[in-house]
Amino acid sequence: LPWSEIEEQAQGETVSLWMYGGDEQGNAYVDNVLTPAAAEEGVTLRRVPVEDTTDAVNRILSERQADVTDGEVDLVWVNGANFGTGKQAGAWLCGWTQNLPNMDFTDPEDPLLSSDFGVPVDNCEAPWHKAQFTLVYNAATVPDPxxxxxxxxxxxxxxxxxxxxxxxxxxxxxxFVREALVGTSGGVEEVPAAFDQDTYDRLTPNLFDRLNELAPSLWREGTTYPQSSSELDALYAGGQVDMTMTYGPATLPQLVADGTYPPETRVLTLDDGTVGNASFLAIPSTSGKSAAAQVVANLALSPEQQLAKAMPDVWGQFTVLDVDRLTAADRAQFDALPASTVLPSYEELSSNAHPELSADWVSPLDEGWRRSVLAGQ
Structure with a gap:
């Protein structure tokens, strides 16, 4: 349909956005910035927090099985294995993102936006922000990182x-385990993006041997591990460990500014690079509010929303927009984002970055770690 008709159909609708609820800044951005902007577009945005995105995917798949056409989920913050699983099962509406007006501000050749953990996006999800896996350290206690x-x-x-x-x-x-796989296998070129069992069987013995060798030197001698990134962050904030790690390093300046992290917090830039990826917004095939969900996804891609989301004190997420495609005024606002002694530029952070392995690697590696490393402690 013409975009004007999509906007007309969206008027007065309520869109339920299911998203991971453990990110306080993300919750605040959606509630205080994106939701009021959606209301100005005639759409009520309702944030539904979940402990794991898999909860949203499972709900959609259950609704598909029951032939539901106006389900409870209208939009999902998703990437990786959850996107791939859903795509294979027909959970996502496809063929819509190419019609979003604000997609014109993205680079169609950007590999992070066209492939999601090795799964072609195929216009089944709209980009939301970029991420870069980053190790973080306290320069006061790690003077020679x-x-x-x-x-x-x-x-x-x-x-x-x-x-x-x-x-x-x-x-x-x-x-972290996938990065260790790349490191113990001789580099990213030695690990094929597509999973196959023979490659797994050949590469993972070195990986798990190395992690088992490391375990006695870990916090609490490796007898227990933080159950979430939030628990690791708390250990770092409390001075119990000297490093933490994150997919969202753009939040670091605010964590230092508000005193959560020590003032000497710095990003560890590695010569061999780290994994980069993107997060997306997907519309379930069971949603009866797809027009309104498209309006929200387009709004989330606007220069105004992408800029607000990039502010360290708002959410601190890297934009998916190609700033060279923006107006001079919008480019100037992105260029004026505050510089930080804590955080290098995205260009420096993503230097030598490598793409995610396919989503099919994730579960076998997780299960292999549990069986070969955790169970051995």
Whole structure:
């Protein structure tokens, strides 16, 4: 349909956005910035917090099985395995994102926006923000930080009790294990993006041996692991460990400014790079409010919303827009985002970045870690 008709159909509708509820800044951004802007477009936005995005996917799949056409979920913050699982099962509405007016501000050649953990996006989800897996350290206690991922593991062994990582399937713990797979396999070019069992069987013995070798040097001697990235962040904030890790490093300046993190907090830029990806908004095929959901997704892509979301004191998320495609006035506002001694530019952070492995790697690695590393403690 013409965009004007989509906007007309959206008037007066309520869109239920299901999203991970454990990110306080993300919750506040949606409630205080995106929701009022949606109301100006004639759409009521209702945030539905979930503990895991899988909860939303399971609800959609149950509704599909029951032939529901006006389900409870209208929009989902999603990426990775949840997107891939849903796409394979027909959970997502496809063929709509190319019609969003604000997609014109994105780069159609950007690989992070066209592939989601190795699964082609195929106009089934609209980009929302970019992420870069980042290790974070306290420069007051780590005066000579490592410069490679293997160097991080060596540092942890040389400084017993001062490092740990979340237990998979926490998403940050999972990506740490994937980074360790790349590191112990000789580099990203040695690990094929597509999963196959023979490659898993060949590469993972070195990975799990290395993580088992590391375990006695971890916090609490590796007898227990933080159950979430939030628990690891709390250990770092409380001075119990000297490093933490995040997919959202743009939030760091605010965490330092409000005193949550020590003032000497810095980002650890690694010569071998880290994983980069993007998050998306997807519309379930069971939603009866798809027009209104498209209006919200388009709004979330607007330069105004992307700029607000990039502000460290709002949410601090990296934009998915190609700033060279913006007006001079909008470009100037992005250029004026506050610089920080804590956080390098996205360009520096994403230097030598590598794409995510396919979503099919995630569950086998998580299960292999549980069986080979956790169970051995």
């Amino acid at each position: 490592p410069t490679t991922f293997e160097g991080v593991l060596d540092w942890a062994q040389a400084n017993p009790g001062r490092f740990t990582y979340p237990a998979p399937p926490d998403f940050t713990g999972s990506v």
